[in-house]
Amino acid sequence: MITEYYQVEAKAFYDYLMAVGYHAKSCRAKYLSLKEFFCFMESRKIFDLQHITPFDVSEFYRHLQQRKSRRDGRETLSEKYIIRVIRCLQGYFGHALAMGKTGIHPASHLRLRSRRREKQRRVFTQAETGELYRVAGTLQERAILHVAYGCGLRASEISALNAGDLRTAENTVIVRSGKMGKRRIVPVNEKISADLKEFIFSDERKKEMTLCGMDIHEGCHLFYNHKGERMQKWTLNKRLKEMIKRTVFGKGLTDEELSKIGIHTLRHSVATHLVENGMKIEQVRQFLGHSNMETTEIYTHIRQHQINQLMSLNS
Secondary structure, X not given: OOOHHHHHHHHHHHHHXXXXXXXXXXXXXXXHHHHHHHHHHHHOOOOOHXXXXXXXXXXXXXXXXHOEOOOOOOOEOOHHXXXXXXXXXXXXXXXXXXXXXXXXXXXXXXXXXXXXXXXXXXXXXXXXXXXXXXXXXXXXHHHHHHHHHHOOOOHHHHXXXXXXXXXXXXXXXXXXXXXXXXXXXXXXXXXXXXXXHHHHOOHHHHHHHHHOOOOXXXXXXXXEOOOOOEOOHHHHHHHHHHHHOOOHHHHOOOHHHHHOOOHHHHHHHHHHHHHHOOOOHHHHHHHHOOOOXXXXXXXXXXXXXXXXXXXXXXX
């Protein structure tokens, strides 16, 4: 049992995590991890956040490495569990620092990396993204970049877009059925909205639709393939790769590296760039249409110290 002071801190952090969109089970796990840490601090006669030092956090880390699992009392804690607890502390102290509850971040010195090989996702730099826009040779290519990068849409969501889903007068794009059937409205800036409107009513698109025997109307597909059918995600990926091959950075990619890049790379990249430019992680979650914050953390390629800073921005 911990003191009321630490109880209030743990509960306040739990409420904060719930408010910004973490899954309830994840919030509960972080809450319990924080309580365990506070209990350990009290065993060391430390009853105030201001008195917790990096050395105290390191001692707690060593304690976790030696502690037996409460499940069977024989096995030590798994590396995965220990990393999760320490990352919880790093997130908590980043938040506490921003709130003025402590003057230092006593857990920022720990650098943890699981031995398990993490899936590596390619992220375009902001300069590379700019180069992609510069090499876009048609209005269609530019429109694909806009909905994939500017709107952060998944390939399947782009494929399902109709011309009428682009509400250019309102500067929004409607995703009628995203992942798990969720509907969302994505705001776009005036430049993207104007470019998309230009593409919809362009001679380039009219010619393409005429060759396919299609009439222009609001309910028609946004992107057509050469058969006059809705453009599928593999064709969207192919169009992106064609653009990449025209860039300077693309010419330096191996065939294997290029094969791992697709429309989702643009979605992953815009999330990272939004975070780098100061957008709150909760806003990025809403922009991407994620159900919980954990998914957003994975997609935004953020180092742990950046996560701490981002969490503090939401307070």
